[in-house]
Structures are given as C-alpha cells and as structure tokens.
Amino acid sequence: MILKWPGGKKWLLKEVSHLISQKINNYIExxxxxxxFFFALTQQDKLLPSYIQKGYLSDTNQKLINFYSELKLDPAKLYRNSIRLINNHTEEEYYKVRDKFRKNPKAHQFIYLNRTCFNGVYRENLKGEFNVPVGRRNKIAFPSQDYFNLCSKSLSNFEISSCDFEETIKKAKKGDFIYLDPPYVDRPYENSSYKTFRKYNAKEFNINDLERMVEACNNLRDKCSILISNFSVDLVKEYFKKKDGWNFKETEKTTFISGKAKGRTKVKEAIIYNSL
Ligand SMILES: C[S@@+](CC[C@H](N)C(=O)[O-])C[C@H]1O[C@@H](n2cnc3c(N)ncnc32)[C@H](O)[C@@H]1O
Known part of the structure; x- marks a missing residue:
C-alpha cells in the first residue's frame, strides 16, 4: 500500500479476480x-499481468494525481525527498510542512502528510486546503524504495489525470474494462441513516453524481466490462437491476471508513458487474 486512503479495495481483488476477463483492452479506473485495488491487481506476481498493460487512471483530487505523476516519473527522487521528511517528523514539523503544502503542494509533502496525519484521511476545507491534524502514532509505517519503484512500474503505461469521472469514462472503447469505486453511499444504522465519509475533496460526491455514474454505466454496459463497488443497500440495489443486465453480489466486510466507533459496524458490500 503506497498511500493510506479511506475506502481502499485491496480486499476486493480475491473476490473478483476470477471475474476479470484476460482479454481486456484498456484498464480504466x-x-x-x-x-x-489497482496496485494489488497489477502487482500480483510483482509483474503486470499480461492482460493489464495500459489504460487510464483518474480522480478529482489534483494533489493525489500529482503524486502519482511524480511517482511514475521519478520514484527514486520522490522516495529520497519523502524519507527526509519522515526522518525529521515531529508534530511541529508536520504543521510546518502542512502550511507549505497548502501554499505550494509537492508530491513528497503529500505522502509525508498522508503517512503522518490523523487516521490517514485526506480531507479539505471549503477553500480546498488540506486540514487534517497530526496523527498520534509513535511508529510510522513507510513503504520501501523498492516498493516505490514497483508502483512506478505499475503506472508506466497508464495515462493519469485529475478530472471528474465522466471525462475518463468517455475515453472507454469496446473491449475496455472499467472499475468504478465511488465514495460510499450512506448506510442504515439502527433506526436511522449513518452518514458515510465522502468528503475527499472540497466538493463532496453526492446523489446527483451517483446518478450521473449510473447513467454512464448503463450507456456503456454493452460495450465494456464494468465492475462497481459500493455498500449493499436498497438505494444501490435500485440502480443496478438484473433485468437491466447487472449482476449484484453481496459480501460481508467490516469497514473502517469512519474514525468513529459507530461507523465501524459490519456492513455488507456490493459487487456489481455486467458480463465481465
Ligand atoms: C472510495 S475512494 C477510491 C478508493 C480506491 N478504489 C482504492 O482502492 O484505494 C473514492 C475516490 O473518488 C474520488 N472522487 C470523488 N468524487 C469524484 C468525482 N466526481 N470524479 C472522480 N473522482 C471522484 C475521491 O477523491 C476518492 O479518492
């Protein structure tokens, strides 16, 4: 794991690897x-599987995407600059780096803040400034230089961009594989609905965004292999019905998306796919 990120789907790979066709054109996430998910998939044998060689990766978080671009380009330099910050880590240094990052964000600051912040979440205020306080862990886990190199290799034939998901989906052609892992919807908790962490960016992913995604999926479902993950709740089931060509599989998984004890309840996850 190169970054700590809420909603990471490494666990999903063993549930779906048998569903992924070995004859895909572009991999799109x-x-x-x-x-x-991407790194777990592309590093299964420390080598890219021959069927996943190229494609498009994107996210609205521009600083995250800048991090991946630097990682792809020069992993050794990025590792050197990051480990220097990690070795000097104190609470005081954390806030100094966070201030610099807010003014002029750099990839090595991004991973340093990610590894030392509270709970490894990325959250921004309305001005788009990273605002997570320092974490309280005594021991900081940091990936090795070899792992930086391996991730750089995974990214080598991928186009990486910062944009809304629809822009990337538009690039899909016949035979492509698309994996969609949007921020989770809310889920039921006792007699109410428990609001899930969705605020990865200044603009929160909302129900209109989810509906745009569902429409885009329906437009592409006869052309591409599509895999979608989310909570298995009625709202999601309503969007992806068998009669429209969607398979809906439930799995049990304890999610740690919320820092609060209340958010750490066992919740069923949904794996949705067309004929992959
Ligand atoms: C659940 S996380 C993805 C986790 C990832 N699959 C993994 O395995 O680590 C959802 C991501 O969606 C991004 N996001 C939110 N709104 C978006 C949008 N409109 N278009 C593209 N990405 C968006 C967030 O920045 C966040 O990184």
Whole structure:
C-alpha cells in the first residue's frame, strides 16, 4: 500500500479476480483514490499481468494525481525527498510542512502528510486546503524504495489525470474494462441513516453524481466490462437491476471508513458487474 486512503479495495481483488476477463483492452479506473485495488491487481506476481498493460487512471483530487505523476516519473527522487521528511517528523514539523503544502503542494509533502496525519484521511476545507491534524502514532509505517519503484512500474503505461469521472469514462472503447469505486453511499444504522465519509475533496460526491455514474454505466454496459463497488443497500440495489443486465453480489466486510466507533459496524458490500 503506497498511500493510506479511506475506502481502499485491496480486499476486493480475491473476490473478483476470477471475474476479470484476460482479454481486456484498456484498464480504466476513474475513482482511483489510494490505488489499493489497482496496485494489488497489477502487482500480483510483482509483474503486470499480461492482460493489464495500459489504460487510464483518474480522480478529482489534483494533489493525489500529482503524486502519482511524480511517482511514475521519478520514484527514486520522490522516495529520497519523502524519507527526509519522515526522518525529521515531529508534530511541529508536520504543521510546518502542512502550511507549505497548502501554499505550494509537492508530491513528497503529500505522502509525508498522508503517512503522518490523523487516521490517514485526506480531507479539505471549503477553500480546498488540506486540514487534517497530526496523527498520534509513535511508529510510522513507510513503504520501501523498492516498493516505490514497483508502483512506478505499475503506472508506466497508464495515462493519469485529475478530472471528474465522466471525462475518463468517455475515453472507454469496446473491449475496455472499467472499475468504478465511488465514495460510499450512506448506510442504515439502527433506526436511522449513518452518514458515510465522502468528503475527499472540497466538493463532496453526492446523489446527483451517483446518478450521473449510473447513467454512464448503463450507456456503456454493452460495450465494456464494468465492475462497481459500493455498500449493499436498497438505494444501490435500485440502480443496478438484473433485468437491466447487472449482476449484484453481496459480501460481508467490516469497514473502517469512519474514525468513529459507530461507523465501524459490519456492513455488507456490493459487487456489481455486467458480463465481465
Ligand atoms: C472510495 S475512494 C477510491 C478508493 C480506491 N478504489 C482504492 O482502492 O484505494 C473514492 C475516490 O473518488 C474520488 N472522487 C470523488 N468524487 C469524484 C468525482 N466526481 N470524479 C472522480 N473522482 C471522484 C475521491 O477523491 C476518492 O479518492
């Protein structure tokens, strides 16, 4: 895992790897986030599987995408600059780096803040400034230089961009594989609805965005293989029906999307796909 990121889907790979066709053209992931699924998939044998060689990765978080671009381009330099910050880490240094990052964000500051902030979440205020306080862990886990190199290799033939998911989906052609992992919808908690963490960016992903995504999926479902993950709740079931060509599979998973104990309840996750 190169970054800590809420909603990471490394666990999903073992549930779906048998569903992924070995004859895909482009691999497309428009909500790439911490890339847990992408890196797990492309590093299964420390090598890119021959069927996943190129494609498009994107996310609205521009600083995240800048991090991936630097990682792809020069992993050794990025590692050197990041480890220097990690080795000097104190609470005081954290806030100094956070101030610099707010004025002029750099990729090495991004991963340093990600690894040392509270709960590894990325959250911005309305001005679009990273506003997570320092974490309280004594020991900081940081990936090795070899792992930086491996991730850079995974990214080497991928076009990486910062944009809304629809822009990336528009690039899909016949035979492409699209994995969509949008921010989770809310889920029921006791007798009410528990608001899920969705505020990855100044602009929160909302129900209109979800509906845009559903429409885009329906337009592409006869052309591409599509895999979608979310909570298995009525709202999501309503959007993806068998009669429209969607398979809906439930899995049990304890999610740690919320820092609050209340958010750590066992919730069923949904795996939705057409004929992959
Ligand atoms: C659940 S996370 C993805 C996690 C990722 N699949 C993984 O395995 O690490 C959802 C991501 O969607 C991004 N996002 C939110 N709204 C978006 C939009 N309109 N278009 C593209 N990305 C968006 C967030 O920045 C966040 O990184």
């Amino acid at each position: 428009p909500f790439v986030g911490g890339g847990s």
